[in-house]
Amino acid sequence: MILREFIKVLGTNRREGRNLTCEEAETAFARILEGEGSDVQVGAFLMAMRWKGETVDELVGFTRAARAMAKIPSTFLPDAVAIGSPHDGKRGSPPLNGPAGIVAAACGVPLLQVTDPAPPGSGRLTSADMLRALGAGWCDCPEHAEGQWNGLGYVALSARALLPGLDRLRLVRSELGVRVAVHTIEKLILPRSAAAVVGVHKGPNLGLAAEVLHQLGHERGFVVQGVEGGTDPFVSQTTQRVEIDGGRLIHSPMVPSDYGVDEAEEPQLEVADAAAAARLAEALLEGREFGPARSAMLLGAAQLLVAGRRASSLADGVDRARVAVDRGEARAKLQELRRAFRTGA
Numbered sequence: 001m002i003l004r005e006f007i008k009v010l011g012t013n014r015r016e017g018r019n020l021t022c023e024e025a026e027t028a029f030a031r032i033l034e035g036e037g038s039d040v041q042v043g044a045f046l047m048a049m050r051w052k053g054e055t056v057d058e059l060v061g062f063t064r065a066a067r068a069m070a071k072i073p074s075t076f077l078p079d080a081v082a083i084g085s086p087h088d089g090k091r092g093s094p095p096l097n098g099p100a101g102i103v104a105a106a107c108g109v110p111l112l113q114v115t116d117p118a119p120p121g122s123g124r125l126t127s128a129d130m131l132r133a134l135g136a137g138w139c140d141c142p143e144h145a146e147g148q149w150n151g152l153g154y155v156a157l158s159a160r161a162l163l164p165g166l167d168r169l170r171l172v173r174s175e176l177g178v179r180v181a182v183h184t185i186e187k188l189i190l191p192r193s194a195a196a197v198v199g200v201h202k203g204p205n206l207g208l209a210a211e212v213l214h215q216l217g218h219e220r221g222f223v224v225q226g227v228e229g230g231t232d233p234f235v236s237q238t239t240q241r242v243e244i245d246g247g248r249l250i251h252s253p254m255v256p257s258d259y260g261v262d263e264a265e266e267p268q269l270e271v272a273d274a275a276a277a278a279r280l281a282e283a284l285l286e287g288r289e290f291g292p293a294r295s296a297m298l299l300g301a302a303q304l305l306v307a308g309r310r311a312s313s314l315a316d317g318v319d320r321a322r323v324a325v326d327r328g329e330a331r332a333k334l335q336e337l338r339r340a341f342r343t344g345a
Contacts, residue, residue, distance in 0.1 A: 006020065007041065025059075025062050039172050042168070042169070046172065046173070067189060080110040083114065083115075085097055087116045087186050087187070088119065089118030091123055095126055096300055097232055098130045099284050100303075103298075104305055106330045109305060109307075110153045111154045115158070119170075129274040129277065135341065136337040137340065139156060192217050196218045196307075197222050198223050199225075210249050233303065235292055259314055286334075287331070298321045301321035
């Protein structure tokens with residue numbers, strides 16, 4: 001079946017079309033990634049999916065196709081954690097899963113962060129933007145990333161490098177100007193063996209993404225409705241989450257006051273300035289910055305520690321993250337990452 005025929009199957013509204021099977025979705029997305037069809041046809045396919053509403057089977061099929069074509073590093077340690085967050089970045093708040101990941105790595109969590117720089121001129125920032133400005137690295141070569149992983153147990157890697165076919169899809173998505181399935185799929189290009197910590201926007205995406213990860217074979221992880229659809233938890237309100245624990249999906253919201261990290265407001269970054277975000281991250285990792293940003297970083301790191309089985313609970317994780325910062329372990333990890341990326345080791 002060619003792409004035009006898949007569009008006919010979907011129809012233009014819920015009454016005319018039907019859902020794709022998992023196998024059909026996998027075939028359709030693989031063909032798109034291989035370059036089949038015009039950009040107009042790809043846009044029509046994505047919009048038909050949006051009008052109809054994506055099913056779990058369809059998203060599982062799309063993700064299987066993407067993962068099968070991606071150059072995902074193969075040498076992952078047991079209990080590795082992979083972070084999948086929106087690649088368009090944040091506007092108005094700092095991407096704190098970058099420093100949170102460094103804190104978690106300082107506590108012994110083997111960590112992969114899949115992130116790309118925000119689109120130029122978008123007024124947004126991602127962890128890739130922050131990490132590059134911080135001098136702590138962001139890798140756009142999967143082969144080099146694998147060596148970096150083996151040496152440090154931590155790497156931030158480009159999704160576009162993992163799957164070059166994303167470039168075309170992102171251009172089409174940008175032209176459409178609305179949220180489509182690509183926004184979800186790009187966050188799920190993660191190793192199946194890893195515990196997945198994935199951020200989603202408000203709405204029905206929380207349970208949907210959790211069920212997709214579960215069906216893809218992930219035994220552990222969290223799907224998080226964090227700040228601006230990322231994995232950074234809120235510190236002035238409850239963060240909705242679903243935990244993947246073996247064969248179970250468990251609703252497990254995070255209430256900041258339960259862990260002593262509640263604040264009156266969320267961390268803010270008025271201008272999307274990577275250098276300013278990097279200065280904030282460095283101050284956080286060196287224990288010189290307090291307030292909402294520190295609270296959000298500690299709670300985010302705690303979530304990664306639980307996912308990586310380095311903490312028995314979020315409360316335990318917050319305590320371990322706080323100790324890692326206050327004793328200089330997070331700062332030492334930052335320096336280690338900087339040395340490695342300066343030398344290209």
